[in-house]
Every structure is written in structure tokens, then in C-alpha cells.
Amino acid sequence: MIGRRIFLALVLAVLCGPALPQDRSIVVASTTSTQDSGLFGHILPAFRAKTGINVKVIAQGTGQALDTARRGDADVVFVHARPQEEKFVAEGFSTKRYAVMYNDFILVGPKSDPAGVKGMDIAAALKAIKEKAAPFVSRGDKSGTHAAELTLWKAAGIDVGADKGPWYREIGQGMGAALNTASSMNGYTLSDRGTWLSFKNRGELDIVVEGDKRLFNQYGVMLVNPARHPHVKSELGQAFIDWLVSAEGQKAIADYKIDGQQLFFPNATVPGA
Numbered sequence: 001m002i003g004r005r006i007f008l009a010l011v012l013a014v015l016c017g018p019a020l021p022q023d024r025s026i027v028v029a030s031t032t033s034t035q036d037s038g039l040f041g042h043i044l045p046a047f048r049a050k051t052g053i054n055v056k057v058i059a060q061g062t063g064q065a066l067d068t069a070r071r072g073d074a075d076v077v078f079v080h081a082r083p084q085e086e087k088f089v090a091e092g093f094s095t096k097r098y099a100v101m102y103n104d105f106i107l108v109g110p111k112s113d114p115a116g117v118k119g120m121d122i123a124a125a126l127k128a129i130k131e132k133a134a135p136f137v138s139r140g141d142k143s144g145t146h147a148a149e150l151t152l153w154k155a156a157g158i159d160v161g162a163d164k165g166p167w168y169r170e171i172g173q174g175m176g177a178a179l180n181t182a183s184s185m186n187g188y189t190l191s192d193r194g195t196w197l198s199f200k201n202r203g204e205l206d207i208v209v210e211g212d213k214r215l216f217n218q219y220g221v222m223l224v225n226p227a228r229h230p231h232v233k234s235e236l237g238q239a240f241i242d243w244l245v246s247a248e249g250q251k252a253i254a255d256y257k258i259d260g261q262q263l264f265f266p267n268a269t270v271p272g273a
Helices: 002-016 032-036 039-051 062-070 082-090 122-131 144-155 175-185 193-198 234-245 247-254
Strands: 025-031 054-060 076-079 097-110 136-138 168-170 188-192 205-209 216-223
Touching: 025 032, 025 062, 025 234, 032 039, 032 054, 032 175, 032 193, 039 054, 039 234, 039 247, 054 062, 062 076, 062 082, 062 144, 076 082, 076 234, 082 097, 082 144, 082 216, 097 175, 097 193, 097 234, 097 247, 122 144, 122 205, 136 175, 144 188, 175 188, 175 193, 175 205, 188 193, 216 234, 234 247
Parallel strands: 025 054, 025 076, 136 168, 136 188
Antiparallel strands: 076 216, 097 188, 097 205, 097 216
């Protein structure tokens, strides 16, 4: 009888004991530039120290990151292609887009500048590259940078889909790979400034065009809608978003520098960003 009581007591202890702690981690599908630039390595430890939440990053081009989120394979998506972000919300995969920060795109190319584009505006530079058939490396991966590149070709009056030749090389890879390819073939490519500043294998590459207002690069973040994917960790994901746009998160972003140069500029409080 005593043995049976002990057995029942053990069973009750197991059944009624403290609940297992919730897995305090989220998955963030994000553009490669936030990873390759080193930004996440800088800000995520601060977020974890503040909240105890671990962030697992899936670094992809923006198009792929949004598709990952559409499938419900991420809790949060952090990207940089506003038209695609607004479409994501309109489709019901999120209920709100939050502006976070910006930097800019730059055109990099050989220091010898065979197309003679140094100092031109971006449209004139792309026209010159095509006219001289100078090597150009496109990410070709449906990323935010790739989308921006295609928009810039269009602004230059060039249908790159129809007019491209051997000089135009699509690699279907991320920003680091595009820069490595451009370096190895002495070609031009469009890069976000953050990845460029953290990129070490520059070879003969240098910035040839910058400062054009059409090179502005805004980043936004969205929680995946739990109404579409009930398993989404909405409370933890929203905590990450709230921290990013808070004064503390915005300061952490602004404080990230390489060789004294700030890579990203927080603008969560700017209306319409």
C-alpha cells in the first residue's frame, strides 16, 4: 500500500510539476546585408541581454526572405524593398510594416574605371556601362538590391532583360558573392554601403558613383500574421520589433560602425519612412 502511494505521488509530481520553459527564440528571415554587414552580430546580443530572447537569422535576398515568411517558416521578416513589403501586408501575411533604418546603395567598379563613370549620376553611369559593354555583375536573386538595380536600369531607359549581353552577368547569389565576382572579373556592381564597408576582398574595386537620391535604401520589419500561421511566436516576434524601433534599439543600430563609419541610420520615428 505504501509503495502504491509513493508511486502515485511520483506520478502526480511529474504531472503537476513546473511546466517546461517556453522556447524563447524566434526566427527572423532577413536580407543578406543585415547579416553580411555585421549589424546583427552587433545588435542581437544587446536584444538577448535585454529580453532573454534568442534570434535565429535566415539570411536571404529580400524576395526569398518574404517567401520564407509567406510559408510560415519565420516569425519576423526584416528586408529592404518597400513595394514588396507593402504587397506582403496587402496580401494579409502581416498586419503592419515598421520603418527601421536606412543607408544607401553605391556603384562600385575598378579603380581604372574602364566605362568612365566616376562622378556621374547613376542613370548616366549605367548607360555608359552598357554602351561600352563593361562587365557588370548582377545579383540576379530577386533580392532588394536586385530589385533596386532593375529599377535603376529602367530609370536609365534601358531594358536590361532585352538588352543584356555577355557583359551582364547574373549570378543568383548574395551581396558578398557579387562583390567577390566583380573583384575577380574587374567589373561593376551595385552594392549596399553596409556590406561594402565590411567587405575585405576589394582588390581593385572602389566606389565610383554615390550620393544620387535614387540610391536611397530603406529597411522595414514585419511580424508574420499569426492568423495565417498560428504557430508564429507573435509575442516574442513583436518584442523584437518593438525593441528595434525603440530608442534603445535605434541607438544600437546607430552605434554600429566600421573604421569610424556608421553603416545604418535609424529612422523609425520618421513619418512615411
